[in-house]
Amino acid sequence: MSDLESFRAETRSWLEKNAPSELRQKATDPDAIVWGGRRPTYVYPQSKRWLDVMRERGWTAPTWPKEYGGGGLSKVEAKVLAEEIFRLEMPPPLYGFGLQMIGPTLLQYGTEEQRTEHIPRIVRGEIRWCQGYSEPNAGSDLASLQTRAVRDGDHFVVNGQKVWTSYGNFSDWMFLLVRTDPDVKKQSGITFILLDLETEGVSVKPIKLISGASPFCETFFQDVRISVENVVSEINAGWTVAKALLGHERSMIGSVFGAGRRAKKRTDVLVETARRTLGEREGRIQDDVQRDRVAELLIDQACFELTVQRSHDGAKAGQKPGPESSIFKVYGTELNQRRHEAMQSMRGPSAVGWEGPGFSEEDLQQTRDWLRSRGNTIEGGTSEVQLNIIAKRVLGLPD
Amino acid sequence: MKLVLDDDQQLLAKTAAELVSRDDALKRLRRLRDEKNENGYSKEVYAKMAELGWTAIPFSTDQGGAGLGVAEMAVVLEALGRALTPEPLLSSVMLGGRSLALGRFSESSWLDGVIDGSKRVCLAYQEPGSRFDAHHVETSAEKTTNGYRITGEKVHVLDGSGADAYIVSARSSGDTAAAAGIDLFVVPTRVGGVEVAVQRRVDARNAAILRLERVELPATARLGASGEGAALLDSVIDGATAALCAEMLGSMSEAFDRTVEYMKERVQFGVPIGSFQALKHRAARVFVEIELARSAVMAAARALDAGDDRARALVSVAKAKCSEAFLLTANEAVQIHGGIGMTDEHDIGFFLKRARGAEMTFGDAAFHRQRFAALSGY
Numbered sequence: 001m002s003d004l005e006s007f008r009a010e011t012r013s014w015l016e017k018n019a020p021s022e023l024r025q026k027a028t029d030p031d032a033i034v035w036g037g038r039r040p041t042y043v044y045p046q047s048k049r050w051l052d053v054m055r056e057r058g059w060t061a062p063t064w065p066k067e068y069g070g071g072g073l074s075k076v077e078a079k080v081l082a083e084e085i086f087r088l089e090m091p092p093p094l095y096g097f098g099l100q101m102i103g104p105t106l107l108q109y110g111t112e113e114q115r116t117e118h119i120p121r122i123v124r125g126e127i128r129w130c131q132g133y134s135e136p137n138a139g140s141d142l143a144s145l146q147t148r149a150v151r152d153g154d155h156f157v158v159n160g161q162k163v164w165t166s167y168g169n170f171s172d173w174m175f176l177l178v179r180t181d182p183d184v185k186k187q188s189g190i191t192f193i194l195l196d197l198e199t200e201g202v203s204v205k206p207i208k209l210i211s212g213a214s215p216f217c218e219t220f221f222q223d224v225r226i227s228v229e230n231v232v233s234e235i236n237a238g239w240t241v242a243k244a245l246l247g248h249e250r251s252m253i254g255s256v257f258g259a260g261r262r263a264k265k266r267t268d269v270l271v272e273t274a275r276r277t278l279g280e281r282e283g284r285i286q287d288d289v290q291r292d293r294v295a296e297l298l299i300d301q302a303c304f305e306l307t308v309q310r311s312h313d314g315a316k317a318g319q320k321p322g323p324e325s326s327i328f329k330v331y332g333t334e335l336n337q338r339r340h341e342a343m344q345s346m347r348g349p350s351a352v353g354w355e356g357p358g359f360s361e362e363d364l365q366q367t368r369d370w371l372r373s374r375g376n377t378i379e380g381g382t383s384e385v386q387l388n389i390i391a392k393r394v395l396g397l398p399d
Numbered sequence: 400m401k402l403v404l405d406d407d408q409q410l411l412a413k414t415a416a417e418l419v420s421r422d423d424a425l426k427r428l429r430r431l432r433d434e435k436n437e438n439g440y441s442k443e444v445y446a447k448m449a450e451l452g453w454t455a456i457p458f459s460t461d462q463g464g465a466g467l468g469v470a471e472m473a474v475v476l477e478a479l480g481r482a483l484t485p486e487p488l489l490s491s492v493m494l495g496g497r498s499l500a501l502g503r504f505s506e507s508s509w510l511d512g513v514i515d516g517s518k519r520v521c522l523a524y525q526e527p528g529s530r531f532d533a534h535h536v537e538t539s540a541e542k543t544t545n546g547y548r549i550t551g552e553k554v555h556v557l558d559g560s561g562a563d564a565y566i567v568s569a570r571s572s573g574d575t576a577a578a579a580g581i582d583l584f585v586v587p588t589r590v591g592g593v594e595v596a597v598q599r600r601v602d603a604r605n606a607a608i609l610r611l612e613r614v615e616l617p618a619t620a621r622l623g624a625s626g627e628g629a630a631l632l633d634s635v636i637d638g639a640t641a642a643l644c645a646e647m648l649g650s651m652s653e654a655f656d657r658t659v660e661y662m663k664e665r666v667q668f669g670v671p672i673g674s675f676q677a678l679k680h681r682a683a684r685v686f687v688e689i690e691l692a693r694s695a696v697m698a699a700a701r702a703l704d705a706g707d708d709r710a711r712a713l714v715s716v717a718k719a720k721c722s723e724a725f726l727l728t729a730n731e732a733v734q735i736h737g738g739i740g741m742t743d744e745h746d747i748g749f750f751l752k753r754a755r756g757a758e759m760t761f762g763d764a765a766f767h768r769q770r771f772a773a774l775s776g777y
Contacts, residue, residue, distance in 0.1 A: 283776060295772040299715075299767075300720075303695045306694035306695055307694040310402035310403070317403045324693075324694070327687045327690050330683075387683040388676070388680075390687070391682060391683045394686065395679075395683065397674065
């Protein structure tokens with residue numbers, strides 16, 4: 001047996017023994033997502049045990065170095081682990097911006113002290129991170145951010161405001177961009193810094209969205225003191241770090257709307273909604289206009305998934321990322337919006353439910369999901385910014 | 400199924416691109432159109448393609464072919480599509496030749512001729528009343544003592560002018576649109592009762608009307624077993640559809656590249672028009688659609704070659720996407736070129752005309768959405 005085969009065999013039997021039965025087949029269940037942090041919550045009690053056993057092996061971050069608590073697995077081993085987890089349809093043991101965004105960034109740009117302090121706590125899910133980028137006057141034009149950091153000895157004193165902080169009210173630490181030099185080109189005076197949200201002078205306030213939910217916050221800083229040791233990379237070099245990290249975010253958002261089992265589930269939901277709301281004749285959606293619309297959406301969904309696959313296959317074959325990867329964010333998010341539009345249209349009058357009697361739980365959720373989907377083409381770089389990027393970087397069109 | 404070109408396919412793409420760049424096919428297409436040439440292509444160029452082995456690509460080595468598949472044919476046709484090359488590779492190989500091969504036709508000289516490029520065999524399946532339904536067959540196949548007697552009319556026969564033989568769908572029983580009762584027959588052009596009339600298309604491609612008046616055929620003229628006709632037709636058209644999608648992909652890519660170049664060169668209000676955000680966003684959206692189309696084309700070809708269960712559905716995905724993406728690209732190309740794009744003198748109009756011609760071949764986007772829905776079980 002090759003090393004990889006024995007790794008698979010060991011992993012399989014270990015998972016069989018340690019993966020809690022309650023969580024099997026819950027790979028895509030939103031309630032099975034564990035964010036960790038100082039105040040962790042678990043919808044399913046066994047999620048805690050799943051996190052415990054996995055983090056002991058560093059398998060919450062399988063490819064990160066062992067010295068920082070990661071799994072130390074090679075890429076192929078990590079793929080085997082992912083396949084074995086997939087086989088049991090287990091949810092990931094831990095999720096969040098620590099694993100997805102700041103962790104990789106610190107491994108790339110952080111000092112030894114920063115890695116030793118933060119990476120193990122990310123792997124163990126002890127600290128939940130949030131991102132402080134956007135400001136009220138710096139949205140698509142992120143580099144114009146104004147939150148000011150003034151040097152005072154071995155500290156920066158920070159004043160200003162961030163907005164659209166995802167889950168800021170549940171988070172423990174923030175990575176943020178601050179203005180450290182207002183007198184140079186806007187991209188050249190930005191510093192990337194880490195902040196414990198329990199520091200004095202920080203306040204966090206949830207924002208209520210059109211969907212009624214509050215997944216985002218405003219974060220205010222009043223004379224907040226941050227040690228210069230928390231600067232990632234150099235002072236005034238934050239834009240480079242930020243761009244690297246935004247790359248992670250965009251591919252994450254694109255892929256969320258993209259391929260795999262989630263997409264399959266979305267396909268089923270669309271077709272089932274059509275059958276249930278419009279009726280069927282021998283299994284066929286009865287309304288020909290809506291049937292055509294479903295087919296159009298699912299054809300586009302298929303093309304999108306195949307493009308994600310093409311990009312992955314190209315990478316595996318050793319090709320550089322092709323221009324196709326630039327389309328993921330803009331197309332994936334718009335596709336999701338079109339899907340919600342179609343489902344609202346199929347529901348007819350039931351689509352207007354907000355709360356209370358007369359509407360099913362599913363109808364009420366759909367209304368809110370539709371409203372939430374409108375944000376997809378705004379967050380993480382608007383569609384317009386994405387199209388500008390394609391025009392400039394891929395097509396080489398002039399400014 | 401891997402959505403990448405392997406080394407051999409990359410080499411094939413390079414060879415095809417080189418031939419296309421040496422040969423100004425668009426100029427030829429324009430000249431053939433203007434002189435109302437009945438064949439609409441150059442026999443010399445087609446012979447060159449046969450010499451390169453392209454006419455042998457999808458046939459097994461037992462049959463004298465190259466033992467490759469739709470994926471390789473797609474690579475070549477994408478390159479040809481770049482220059483709107485009018486040579487009848489798709490019709491003779493993917494329609495005529497593959498009908499003969501899949502139907503295990505007994506007279507091997509016909510398939511040999513297709514493979515070495517010396518003969519052209521076309522598929523005559525569409526009728527005035529059939530629109531995109533290949534199973535709508537009114538042409539009758541009446542049993543005789545020695546074989547069959549065929550009577551009917553076929554239209555939109557691709558590259559049908561100047562062909563050596565036709566594969567004709569005809570019905571020996573059943574209702575007009577029923578799959579059962581259809582057979583395919585090999586009808587040489589020279590037999591009695593066959594009349595060919597040229598059709599003039601907007602895209603200047605060769606097409607013909609085929610009239611069959613009591614054409615007497617031997618029993619051996621039938622392809623495959625009796626009653627196999629509809630399934631055979633479906634397989635052949637699916638392969639040709641995937642191949643056509645690759646050609647469309649090449650054509651839309653070229654129309655788009657030309658338009659982006661024009662946006663960089665054309666100056667209005669003192670700046671290149673490509674600096675206007677209104678145009679940048681439109682160009683970026685076209686780019687997105689072409690990238691999606693490329694993935695669909697690669698997947699459909701590979702699924703057919705692998706005998707994948709999803710192959711038919713993926714062919715519909717590709718044709719629906721390519722039909723719309725090509726039209727979008729061509730419409731935007733003309734719009735962005737402005738007034739010059741409306742002139743016959745400028746080449747960009749040829750891409751718009753081809754977009755329409757290709758859309759209406761083997762089913763448009765709406766037809767394939769319907770088919771995709773049916774194949775997906777809703």
